[in-house]
Amino acid sequence: MSALTDLFRTDRVQHHGPCPRAAVDSAVWDFACGELAEGRWTLLGLWGETDTVHMALLEEQAGEIGIISLPSRDGRYPSVGRRHPPAINLERAIHDLFGLEAEGLADTRPWLDHGNWGMRHPLGSREPGGSPSPYEFLQAEGPGLNQIAVGPVHAGIIEPGHFRFTANGETVVRLEERLGYTHKGIEGLMIGADLERAVRLASRTSGDSTVAYALAFSQAAEAALRMEVPPRAVWIRALMVELERLANHLGDIGAICNDASFSFMHAHCGALRERVLRAAHIAFGHRLMRDGVVPGGVAVDLDAEKWNAIRTVVAEIRRQFPKLIAIYDDTSSLQNRTVTTGVLAPELARRYGVGGYVGRASGRNFDARRMAGCSPYDVLRFDVPVLVEGDVNARVWIRIREVEQSLSLVEQIADQLPAGQIRGVIAAVHEPREGFALVEGFRGDVLAWLRLGADGSVVRCHLRDPSWFQWPLLEAVIEGNIVADFPLCNKSFNCSYSGHDL
Amino acid sequence: MRRLFFDALIRPPLSERPPSLDAAAEHELAAALGREARKRLGRSLSIREVDAGSCNGCELEINALNNPFYDIERFGIRFVASPRHADVLLVTGPVTKNMREALKRTYDAVPNPKWVVAAGGCARDGGCFAGSYAVVGGVSEVVPVDLHIPGCPPSPTDILKGLLALLAANA
Numbered sequence: 001m002s003a004l005t006d007l008f009r010t011d012r013v014q015h016h017g018p019c020p021r022a023a024v025d026s027a028v029w030d031f032a033c034g035e036l037a038e039g040r041w042t043l044l045g046l047w048g049e050t051d052t053v054h055m056a057l058l059e060e061q062a063g064e065i066g067i068i069s070l071p072s073r074d075g076r077y078p079s080v081g082r083r084h085p086p087a088i089n090l091e092r093a094i095h096d097l098f099g100l101e102a103e104g105l106a107d108t109r110p111w112l113d114h115g116n117w118g119m120r121h122p123l124g125s126r127e128p129g130g131s132p133s134p135y136e137f138l139q140a141e142g143p144g145l146n147q148i149a150v151g152p153v154h155a156g157i158i159e160p161g162h163f164r165f166t167a168n169g170e171t172v173v174r175l176e177e178r179l180g181y182t183h184k185g186i187e188g189l190m191i192g193a194d195l196e197r198a199v200r201l202a203s204r205t206s207g208d209s210t211v212a213y214a215l216a217f218s219q220a221a222e223a224a225l226r227m228e229v230p231p232r233a234v235w236i237r238a239l240m241v242e243l244e245r246l247a248n249h250l251g252d253i254g255a256i257c258n259d260a261s262f263s264f265m266h267a268h269c270g271a272l273r274e275r276v277l278r279a280a281h282i283a284f285g286h287r288l289m290r291d292g293v294v295p296g297g298v299a300v301d302l303d304a305e306k307w308n309a310i311r312t313v314v315a316e317i318r319r320q321f322p323k324l325i326a327i328y329d330d331t332s333s334l335q336n337r338t339v340t341t342g343v344l345a346p347e348l349a350r351r352y353g354v355g356g357y358v359g360r361a362s363g364r365n366f367d368a369r370r371m372a373g374c375s376p377y378d379v380l381r382f383d384v385p386v387l388v389e390g391d392v393n394a395r396v397w398i399r400i401r402e403v404e405q406s407l408s409l410v411e412q413i414a415d416q417l418p419a420g421q422i423r424g425v426i427a428a429v430h431e432p433r434e435g436f437a438l439v440e441g442f443r444g445d446v447l448a449w450l451r452l453g454a455d456g457s458v459v460r461c462h463l464r465d466p467s468w469f470q471w472p473l474l475e476a477v478i479e480g481n482i483v484a485d486f487p488l489c490n491k492s493f494n495c496s497y498s499g500h501d502l
Numbered sequence: 503m504r505r506l507f508f509d510a511l512i513r514p515p516l517s518e519r520p521p522s523l524d525a526a527a528e529h530e531l532a533a534a535l536g537r538e539a540r541k542r543l544g545r546s547l548s549i550r551e552v553d554a555g556s557c558n559g560c561e562l563e564i565n566a567l568n569n570p571f572y573d574i575e576r577f578g579i580r581f582v583a584s585p586r587h588a589d590v591l592l593v594t595g596p597v598t599k600n601m602r603e604a605l606k607r608t609y610d611a612v613p614n615p616k617w618v619v620a621a622g623g624c625a626r627d628g629g630c631f632a633g634s635y636a637v638v639g640g641v642s643e644v645v646p647v648d649l650h651i652p653g654c655p656p657s658p659t660d661i662l663k664g665l666l667a668l669l670a671a672n673a
Contacts, residue, residue, distance in 0.1 A: 116599035122635045132603075152604045155583035157551045157565050159558050160601055181600045182555045185636035200630055207559025207655065251562075268506070270569035271516055277566070287657060288559060327503045498557045 004041060004059040004066050007032070013069070016434040017223040018373070021054075021067040026078055029070045032057060037083040042353035043469075044438070045447045046080060046087050047462040048094035050124060053077045054462075056436070056447060058353065063372055067436065067449070072100050079105040086352045086469055097187070098124040109136060112180040112501060122188055140166035140174040148483065152181045159497035163486075170482040175475045182501040190461040195221055195295045195426065198458045202448070203290060205463050206499030211237075211244040212441025213463065213499075214293035216448035220461075221295040224435030224452050230421040233297030235376050239413045240280075240289045240298075241441070242406040243310075246317070247276040248442040249399040249406070252494055256396055257328065259487040260337035268324050275313045282309040297423030307414060314410050317403070325400055338393040342477040342489035346388055352473055355444025355466040357402065358493055360386050361394035368440035380412050390477075392485075395492040430454050443467065443496065465499030516570040547579045547669075550588035550612065554605045554641065555631075556595030559655040560622040564592065566658045579665065585611040590668070591618045591645070594655075596628040597638040609645040617648045617668055621661060626650045 007028060008020035024032075032055060035041040044056035044065065054069045070077055079102035081088035091102040092111035099121035113120070115132040145166050152160035162178040186205055190198055202217035203210045215237055222229055254269025277287040283306040284292045292299050328334060344354075346363035353359075359366060367384040369377040385401035387394040437448045444466025451459040474493045478486055551564055567574040568581070582588050585608045597605055609618065620641040623629040628639040641647050651664035 114600045116602065117635050118599075119635060126635075152601065153552055153585075153608050157553075157561050157581060159553045159556070159561065160604065181604070182553070182595070182598055183600055183636050184555060184596060184598055184631045185634035186631070188636070189631065189634050197630070204557045204559070204630060204654075207557040208562060210557075210559065251565075264503070264506075267570050270566075271571065274566060274569050274571045288562065288655070290559070290654065323506060327506070331503070496558065498555075 003035070004057060004062065004064045007068060008066055013434070015224075015432065016067070016436070017226060019065040019067065019436050021069060021434065021436075024068045024070055026070065028068060029055075029078055032068055033078070033080050033083050036080065036087075039351060042350075043080070043084060043086050044353065044445075045449070045462070045464040046090040046094070047449065047464070048098040048100050048123070049460055050098065051075075051100075053094065053100060054449070055080065056449070060366060065371075065436070065438065075099060076101045076103050078103050081105050081107075086472070089472065090468060097122060100124070112183045114180055122185060123191075135178055137164050137176050137178075138174070142168070142173070144168050145173060161497050165483060165486070167483055170484070172478050172481055172483055172486070175478045175486075177471055177475060179471065179497060180501050182498045184498075184502065186463070186502045187461060190458045193458045194456065195458075198461060199294055200291065202461070202463060203293070205502060206443075206465055206467075206496040207288065207290075208248055208496065209244065209441040209443060209446060209465075209499065210288050210290045211240045211293055212439050212446045213448075214291070215241060216437045216439040216441075216446045216463070217450070217461070218293055218295045219437035219439065220435040220448040220450040221452070222435070223437060224433035224450055225426060225429055226433075227296065227424055227426060229297055230424055231376075231418045232301075232420045233422045233424070235413055235417050236298045236300075236302060236422065237293055238376050238380075239302075239310075239410060239417075240284065240292055241439070242409045242413070243276060243280055243283075244289065245442040246403060246406045246410070247273050247280070248494075249403050250276065250317075252491065253324075253328075253396060253399050253403075255494075256338070256392065256488060256491045257334060259491050260334055262331065262334050265324060265328060265334075268320065272317055272320060275316055279309040279313040282306060294423070296426050297421070299423070301422045302417070310410065311414060314407055317407060321403060328396070328400075335393065337485070337488060338396060338492075339391060341392045341485050342481055342492060344390040344473055344477045346390060348473060348476060349390065352469045354469045354473055355440075356442070356470070357395050357398040357444075358470050358473065359444065360384065361398045362390035363388040366445075368438045368445040371438065376413070379416075380409055382409055392488050392492040426456075428456055432459070441466065443494065443499075444470070446499075463499075463502065465496050465502075467495040467497075467500040470495045471500060515573075547577075547590065547665075548582045548588045549579065549590045549592050550582055550585045550608070551592045551594070552585075552605055552608050554593050554595045554601045554625070554644075555598030555637070556622065556624060560594035560625075563655045563658050564594070564621065564661060567661060572658050572662065574662070585609075586613065588612050589616060590665075591616065592621055593618060593641045593645075593647075594621050594625055596624040596631040596634075597641055597644050599636055599638055602638050602644055605641075605644050618645055619649045619651060619664060619668060620647045621651045621653075621656055621664070623652055623654045626652065629654065 042058040082104040096113035148165040151162040203214035250273040254266040257265035349362035447464035
């Protein structure tokens, strides 16, 4: 019995699965904040409702997850971010969306709300108002400092966001991000949506992780409805997630090298990525496999011809990839740019509970695929690579190792795919239900929390992108590096703007 | 690395190999687009891409136009870093309220003559995000649009097709 599970002995909410949720008082809330601040627990998520805040907690050693919920009092709740900085931006977002105030939070600047919505607290009071006002960036003072403002429209084909650098000559003294430009109000659109529309919205939260999001939402819905997914569908889902990971990692490895002006790798990795997307198109009818995962199962079944396309691309990557990796490893001008650049200290990675290649390149040995009951990974063989250097090079190597693991996983799935149905029937349950899911996308763990009403429509859905805990660390790693290395640091993190802004 | 360079010299380029997907149409399109671009703009068409709030799916496919299979630069079409260097603004996403001003300013920074291409279903009418408190709607709500390219996201071939249509209409 772990300390976290102790919280759920009493006051456990009914109809919440698979992990427990409990309504707690401010004393327990405060205790949890202390455990987070002391580093015993990890913050998985923090989100609001009209008059409640929810916090998802992970006890990594025990592999336990639980959610605690605190009713707000007069629109206030005790700040988590006051003692545990990873919560700060989440609390700023909760205030913007719901109007709930985190008591004791030092940074009360708006985050997602840029004053353009024509209303304030769109998921709470919806009071008319709000107007754009200058954003006060944090100060950095000293002789010889200058500011560089970048964005929201960037120079490349990338998403919008604003970066404010303060530099002394070439050296970055401080980077501050301002995000929220791509806020689409997805959680607002979710309210009242049926499962069919809701999963479409979820899978358009971050396009590069469309499979991971559709899967996280679907798993949360299935947990809420306590429905079994046919084994064949579970395996095809894993295949899609691994293909998505392959395509993104291949693209990233090339793009990171390209930011060091080594376009050779970019061209070759880009070609491999394109081959994965074409195989996905043949197998699932869509290059990004969008709308392939649905609540209850998958939308597309596989046949021999489709498998042939997948096996062909896996064989091609197995032939080409080792040569490319040898080049990456042997090119000193490239290593010169990536080794010791943008170091994320393992302690910071642990405190932020940062997922994906960012965490695993800085010693955080966590992968949601290894959580108990994560089928079909419980019967598949795979390693989770972990390094401790925490630099751009380490984040490249984690991706390289994960490409190799994903190739192996795809082959294992090809050999062991069970026969049977690909989609179960969703039966109406005529009562409110709640579900939670954590899915290891290519970027890290995607969290989905869902409350369904008695009519089966969405009452509240929260989606937490791994980027929430990665963006603040990008600010940390660039410090002391030169401005010209920012693209490398940024690409090696490859955070999602849309997934974060929601 | 020498080995890979050598291979690249003796093997046909990827872009001329018959790709598994709609190969003939792609080749025809690419050649036609090259002719039109040359007639209209000499050997160059410069595109500034603006994400006005997309999910980043469209960006992935626009980026793919630069990979060796599509290699869009062989037609003189290239993506540029500043709107001031651009002939075409390629806009994605439902325009969010937080991006409306930035999109308008980027459009204003593009010298005349200029065209706006809205890529993806969201850029047409807001897609599945239409009606949100945070979304303006399609790109044409903010800047005049010359062409819409449907898709969620449009494939690189669809985007190539769209650019051809634009050039044909303006030639």
